[in-house]
Amino acid sequence: xxxxxxxxxxxxxxxxxxxxxxxxxxxxxxxxxxxxxxxxxxxxxxxxxxxxxxxxxxxxxxxxxxxxxxxxxxxxxxxxxxxxxxxxxxxxxxxxxxxxxxxxxxxxxxxxxxxxxxxxxxxxxxxxxxxxxxxxxxxxxxxxxxxxxxxxxxxxxxxxxxxxxxxxxxxxxxxxxxxxxxxxxxxxxxxxxxxxxxxxxxxxxxxxxxxxxxxxxxxxxxxxxxxxxxxxxxxxxxxxxxxxxxxxxxxxxxxxxxxxxxxxxxxxxxxxxxxxxxxxxxxxxxxxxxxxxxxxx
Numbered sequence: 001x002x003x004x005x006x007x008x009x010x011x012x013x014x015x016x017x018x019x020x021x022x023x024x025x026x027x028x029x030x031x032x033x034x035x036x037x038x039x040x041x042x043x044x045x046x047x048x049x050x051x052x053x054x055x056x057x058x059x060x061x062x063x064x065x066x067x068x069x070x071x072x073x074x075x076x077x078x079x080x081x082x083x084x085x086x087x088x089x090x091x092x093x094x095x096x097x098x099x100x101x102x103x104x105x106x107x108x109x110x111x112x113x114x115x116x117x118x119x120x121x122x123x124x125x126x127x128x129x130x131x132x133x134x135x136x137x138x139x140x141x142x143x144x145x146x147x148x149x150x151x152x153x154x155x156x157x158x159x160x161x162x163x164x165x166x167x168x169x170x171x172x173x174x175x176x177x178x179x180x181x182x183x184x185x186x187x188x189x190x191x192x193x194x195x196x197x198x199x200x201x202x203x204x205x206x207x208x209x210x211x212x213x214x215x216x217x218x219x220x221x222x223x224x225x226x227x228x229x230x231x232x233x234x235x236x237x238x239x240x241x242x243x244x245x246x247x248x249x250x251x252x253x254x255x256x257x258x259x260x261x262x263x264x265x266x267x268x269x270x271x272x273x274x275x276x277x278x279x280x281x282x283x284x285x286x287x288x289x290x291x292x293x294x295x296x297x
Contacts, residue, residue: 001139004028004237004257010042010049010280017260017278018205019060019106024291029250031260032058039070039083042280044251052083056222060106062114062158065294067125071139073103073116078139092144100124101132101288104154107206111164112296115147117154117168136168138186141297145187156216157207160229161281161290167194167214168202171294176203176216176227193230197221205246210254210288217244224259225285237283240276242266250288257283 012033020031020109028043029143037054048049057075066103069080069087077093095101117136123173124132134151134279156169156176166179166188174197174277194214197203201221216289224237233248241261253284263271263278271277 007284008282013278016262020246020260036175059103062108063294073106075102107157108293119153156207171202254289
């Protein structure tokens with residue numbers, strides 16, 4: 001892709017790096033290694049890397065307004081978590097009795113509400129013994145809502161710049177859906193197909209840039225795809241990893257692209273061919289992103 005150059009690699013070799021977010025206040029990039037139950041923070045200017053142990057697998061998270069804690073989607077539920085001290089406050093655990101399901105992708109919307117979806121692992125069963133399906137949930141203050149269900153793998157959660165559109169993917173369906181949402185109530189409207197993923201990839205994590213275009217990491221496809229707000233492919237960034245997982249914009253000018261990736265299920269031969277697998281890739285771009293929204297509790 002013209003104008004994009006790989007400027008740095010953060011060599012962490014994550015099993016399943018995910019949910020990469022830029023904290024504009026501290027100029028740090030954060031992400032999680034889900035299967036290793038580790039949270040990472042990297043101060044870009046000084047190249048200082050820290051990691052924190054988590055009480056269980058941390059699948060996605062968001063920053064909290066006026067608070068050093070994070071709002072987190074752990075495998076078994078949603079909580080407030082202090083990475084430095086380890087304090088944990090559970091907020092909502094709607095699927096904690098299911099066997100074979102866990103939370104996955106999550107994002108804070110433009111009004112400060114946290115959305116997170118679940119996924120099925122193995123032969124998941126619900127409380128009545130039926131084959132489990134995941135759901136999309138939303139929390140804000142005292143509100144705890146199940147938005148819809150029937151999901152295999154929740155992914156690609158992000159919002160248009162004005163907060164009026166929710167993007168969401170059930171990865172095995174290989175489609176990114178869009179929903180007009182009421183910014184006040186947060187209620188989504190009818191599902192529409194925003195984009196269908198072509199080739200070998202499946203939609204994983206996404207972000208939206210300042211122009212309203214959606215960037216999607218395509219698991220198994222070795223690429224990021226930028227879609228216009230109309231769902232048309234604008235450009236493709238080929239990557240040196242086959243399993244990119246999530247993407248965010250960061251840096252002082254929000255023009256750096258950070259890409260997390262995974263080593264999960266790659267053979268020794270494949271890992272030898274992909275030395276950057278599991279690392280965080282940093283690209284210089286001519287595109288600006290948007291600051292992350294913060295959870296208002």
